[in-house]
Amino acid sequence: MKSQIKKIENYIPEEPIESVKERLGLKKLVRLSANENPFGTSPKVKEAILKWNFGEENRYPDGYASDLRNKIADFIGVIPEKLVFGVGLDEIITMISRIFLETGDEVILSKPTFSEYALHAQIEGAKVIEVPCLSENGHYDFEGFLKQITNKTKVIWVCNPNNPTGTYEEVSTLKAFFDQVPDNVLILLDEAYIHYVTKNNSTSFLPELDNYKNVMLLRTFSKAYGLANYRVGYAVMNENLANYMQAVRLPYNLNSLAQVAAIAALADQDFINNSVEKTRIERDNWEHFFKESKIKYYSSQANFVFFNFPAANKLADELLRNGYQIRRGLLKDWLRVTIGSEEDGVKLRSIISKNK
Structure with a gap:
């Protein structure tokens, strides 16, 4: 062990x-x-599930989630090859940690934030560096993050809006921070709650993603889409990173009913x-x-x-x-x-x- x-x-x-x-x-x-x-x-999810061919239980699902992949890619405006699917974001976080972290690496994250970032870093033997949020407003202390970056830093986690503080960082703020992070440090931007941001019209970092080869963006169907029980998450990244992720992704990880549910949920905006x-x-x-x-x-x-x-x-x-x-x-x-x-x-x- x-x-x-x-x-x-x-x-x-x-x-x-x-x-x-x-x-x-x-x-x-x-x-x-x-x-x-x-x-x-969405009631459309139940309708879609009931229409599924229940004679296919003995068959493996589409391991590439082709239909769901193409519909999400079209909806968010990226090519399908940039997407990697997981059984919720939990599996995505596990894959990222398995691929990119080794014993002695350092991972920087906010305190408090989603506990699984630290958990999977620790499993891989990485050292977790916690930077307390700004006490007056709960926002990220990005200056504090920059001070903690060393030649051992491998991954930086940013949850936006952050769980549990609920605070949202503007795209301009993220860009200013990301521009100062070395290119060899992987930035994981978790947008699990991005759909709930109502303070402005341009909330997601997605339109900027192509400008940053070291940034990976995460999304889930568990929150606003109401599919927590179906376990559907995905990540958007450059194709080179996606190939590494696909290499370790478990085959057939997303079952057919989960794929059907996510397609129906996506269609009901x-x-x-x-x-x-x-x-x-x-x-x-x-x-x-x-x-x-x-x-x-x-x-x-x-x-x-x-x-x-x-x-x-x-x-x-x-x-x-x-x-x-x-x-x-x-x-x-x-x-x-x-x-x-x-x-x-x-x-x-x-x-x-x-x-x-």
Whole structure:
């Protein structure tokens, strides 16, 4: 066994909803801890799944995901060869770490950010360098990143909007930072929550990607598209990097139903726009509440809000007793709440007010 594996703590996934309800004697539990889309999935997905040829269960799926590949490539305006698919972004992150990291390499990331970046770096024996976010607003400290770059730096992770802070970095800000990163350092730009950015019309770094051969952009169908259970993620990159990724990608990694679901979801942009608008309205309600209540929070452009609360675990327990599960343990005295329905938001904010 690799010595570094012995030092890694097991990832503890969300406890199943029915299990939590039974354990706590709850009639209802609203999970607002996993950044899932509370507005569900496009009805076109169910229609497409039911039309699938269920006589093909004994056949392997299209290992190249040809139809899905071509439709996404056409939708985002790239050639199909630039795309690599994974079973959620989890598999993409695993592939990246396996290919590009060796023992002794250094990986730079923000603190806090998505935990799997560090996890897979540690599995490969790389050293993780954490740069705390700017305490006043939760944004990336890119100057701090630049100071940490050495000849051992192999990978830099940027999650935009960042999970769990929800903060969004402008394309111009990213370009200014990327221009100062050496070409031999791979920059991973995770845009899992990019669909929720509403502050301007040009939100994604995708149009700039061809200008940076060392930048890889990641997307998922698990959030705005509401396909978390189907596990579909993909990365966009130059063809040279894509060839390396394809070399280690497991064959037939994306099953046929997942491909069918993603194609149907992609076609229903009205569902995406509706989900994003409802999220924006309720996100504004949350931020107004935090501002009026003088509760510190980071302004979010994602489908969640990160806020500071003394005795955070006590509040999380109280919310759970009332049937609401939110995310704890990401940073001391901080909690992350996924944006839900307006009705649930009203109830949650009432409970928080009573526990101030």
